[in-house]
Amino acid sequence: MTDASIYHATSPEAEFGDYVALLKPRVMSLVVFTAFVGLIVAPGSLHPLVAFCSILFIAIGGGASGALNMWYDADIDAVMRRTKSRPIPAGRVSGAEALGLGLALSGLSVMMLGLAANWFAAGFLAFTIFFYVVVYTIWLKRLTPQNIVIGGAAGSFPPMIGWACVTGGISVESLLMFALIFFWTPPHFWALALFTKEDYNNAGVPMLTVTHGRQATRRHIFVYTLVLAPFAIWLGLTSIGGPFYLAVALVLNVLFIWNGWQVMRRSDAQSFADGHKAEKSFFKLSLYYLFLHFAALLVQHWISM
Structure with a gap:
């Protein structure tokens, strides 16, 4: 340093x-x-x-x-x-x-x-x-x-x-809230790194895009969307979950996996040609993804009171 x-x-x-x-x-x-x-x-x-x-x-x-x-x-x-x-x-x-x-x-x-x-x-x-x-x-x-x-x-x-x-x-519930954020974090930040790679390269930070390249990073993003989904759904089956949360989680995770798949299928040439459109879209979705899961927990809590 x-x-x-x-x-x-x-x-x-x-x-x-x-x-x-x-x-x-x-x-x-x-x-x-x-x-x-x-x-x-x-x-x-x-x-x-x-x-x-x-x-x-x-x-x-x-x-x-x-x-x-x-x-x-x-x-x-x-x-x-x-x-x-x-x-x-x-x-x-x-x-x-x-x-x-x-x-x-x-x-x-x-x-x-x-x-x-x-x-x-x-x-x-x-x-x-x-x-x-x-x-x-x-x-x-x-x-x-x-x-x-x-x-x-x-x-x-x-x-x-x-x-x-x-x-x-x-408790199990608090551990699953932890898991939701923990497994969300890598695809969220790796999506950002896909269109800010040179920043990390110039700074000497060994982000995955720098050490393994963008294609490997895209694959990692998609794998993490698959790993994340079961934990998000499992949370809905605990004492703090319920039908409303489960409905929101199912929709969000289908969207997240689908968009992760779209990012993984792209080449660097496609990404540069359209200004990283899919990567930026996935990054934006990731922001809504986490907020809406926790908002759904709040709404479910109030419904269940």
């Missing part, structure tokens, strides 16, 4: 929005939503204030992970087109500031979640931050093309943490 402290703030004063950007608000929104669903569908209940504080502290923990990720990856972000305008490589925030913010928010979020909900959930949040920053960002990201597969676990923990805030433990 290039020492992120070499990125010094060159503007007169960093704006509040720059510090918000360090927390990766778009990623945080996924953390908040899936954790909220896990908390709501869990058996039992929390006082509304405790529930609100639990989600808030999980969100802060997610933001802390984002800040620490940006601190460590500042050298990579500086050479990738889609990340070079981030606060550290753009010179608006120093690496030391990002590191300090990330560490402070990590400690705050874990301590406060323990006080608000329970210490099992707090420990789970601490492990999630550690996994994302140390296991994924520092260790795996620059080491193996399986980086996003293993590292994707960090983004899969939030619904389990939400569930643990209510129950103080883990």
Whole structure:
């Protein structure tokens, strides 16, 4: 890693929005939503204030992970087109500031979640931050093309943490919510990598598209759509599932597999000729795929009340 402290703030004063950007608000929104669903569908209940504080502290923990990720990856972000305008490589925030913010928010979020909900959930949040920053960002990201597969676990923990805030433990249902995100993550990010390959190549990140090529990546995407579908359907057969969720899951997984098949059948020549149309379409579908599954769990919960 290039020492992120070499990125010094060159503007007169960093704006509040720059510090918000360090927390990766778009990623945080996924953390908040899936954790909220896990908390709501869990058996039992929390006082509304405790529930609100639990989600808030999980969100802060997610933001802390984002800040620490940006601190460590500042050298990579500086050479990738889609990340070079981030606060550290753009010179608006120093690496030391990002590191300090990330560490402070990590400690705050874990301590406060323990006080608000329970210490099992707090420990789970601490492990999630550690996994994302140390296991994924520092260790795996620059080491193996399986980086996003293993590292994707960090983004899969939030619904389990939400569930643990209510129950103080883990269950088949929370594990299946984890599996839904875990097996969704690789095809989602590999689809993005198909039309941003040069970014990862220039940054020296061994994404699958760089190490094995686009054709192998397309095959991996399709295989993961097949692996993912049974877990999505199985979730509908548990205590938090039901007819509405199952109907939504069946439609979404047929679409996901079909679009994955379309991506796999394409050649590089076809992809470049139409501006990666199918790959971008699959990537967009993947965003709706995850959101709609968790939204369907919420609706199913309210129907079943």
